[in-house]
Amino acid sequence: MPNHKIDPNKWIDLYSDYLFNYTITRVNDRVIAQDLVSETFLAGLKSMKNFKGEASERTWLVSILKRKVIDYYRKINSNKGKAEVRMSYNSDNETEGDWLEERVADPFDKTAEDQIENTELADAIDSCLSKLPKKQAKIFEMKTILNYETETICNELEITSSNLWVIIHRARVSMADCLQNNWF
Amino acid sequence: MISCEESGHICDKSQYHEATLWEKVKFKFHTLFCAMCKQHSKNNTKLTALIDKVKAKNLTSSEKNSIKSAFNKELDKHQ
Numbered sequence: 001m002p003n004h005k006i007d008p009n010k011w012i013d014l015y016s017d018y019l020f021n022y023t024i025t026r027v028n029d030r031v032i033a034q035d036l037v038s039e040t041f042l043a044g045l046k047s048m049k050n051f052k053g054e055a056s057e058r059t060w061l062v063s064i065l066k067r068k069v070i071d072y073y074r075k076i077n078s079n080k081g082k083a084e085v086r087m088s089y090n091s092d093n094e095t096e097g098d099w100l101e102e103r104v105a106d107p108f109d110k111t112a113e114d115q116i117e118n119t120e121l122a123d124a125i126d127s128c129l130s131k132l133p134k135k136q137a138k139i140f141e142m143k144t145i146l147n148y149e150t151e152t153i154c155n156e157l158e159i160t161s162s163n164l165w166v167i168i169h170r171a172r173v174s175m176a177d178c179l180q181n182n183w184f
Numbered sequence: 185m186i187s188c189e190e191s192g193h194i195c196d197k198s199q200y201h202e203a204t205l206w207e208k209v210k211f212k213f214h215t216l217f218c219a220m221c222k223q224h225s226k227n228n229t230k231l232t233a234l235i236d237k238v239k240a241k242n243l244t245s246s247e248k249n250s251i252k253s254a255f256n257k258e259l260d261k262h263q
Contacts, residue, residue: 038251122238176227
């Protein structure tokens with residue numbers, strides 16, 4: 001079995017999308033998913049010395065993330081959880097992440113192509129967004145990607161709602177033009 | 185009959201599920217006769233679909249940056 005090396009410097013760039021993707025399908029809440037991913041990286045950093053190199057970095061991180069997701073559901077379900085039998089594999093921090101590596105499989109990733117396409121699309125959208133005028137881009141992002149209410153944006157930026165819709169319209173037209181070549 | 189400008193406005197609103205039923209009826213009626221608005225509506229809907237596709241599964245760059253900055257702080261302590 002090849003011995004895998006661990007190098008946290010590149011973790012975020014390499015794995016954050018994958019881990020986020022993994023999490024969002026399980027918790028269905030962007031903010032919580034983001035927190036869990038962030039916690040996973042920190043936990044991974046803490047228990048780096050337990051990484052034996054038997055699995056790839058990503059597998060190892062996913063195994064930590066899995067437990068974070070379970071912990072999350074335990075926490076929001078704590079009343080119900082009281083009645084359950086708790087199993088604790090590792091209670092002390094010293095060995096955190098130790099057993100997980102052997103238990104998690106890294107299955108053949110049938111969505112790899114989707115993932116690549118998704119990443120490319122995300123890059124395309126980002127680059128189109130950066131071509132918009134700053135104010136347009138900001139409002140478009142708030143409205144479309146962050147899902148803020150019209151009213152919230154209007155209050156925050158002190159514009160009227162008809163103002164907002166004009167800006168949104170212009171932004172949408174430019175975005176559609178920009179993405180036209182490759183994605184429509 | 186509504187103007188193309190108004191039709192575009194309704195089209196934008198409906199991308200965010202903010203158009204009323206009556207507005208949608210007026211808009212549909214308009215697109216029966218107006219090929220340009222029909223095409224625009226198609227593109228606009230496609231744009232929404234593309235963004236939703238990415239939004240559902242990927243981190244936005246600002247979200248990624250916030251994770252990164254929290255992580256780098258810890259990383260500095262670590263090394």
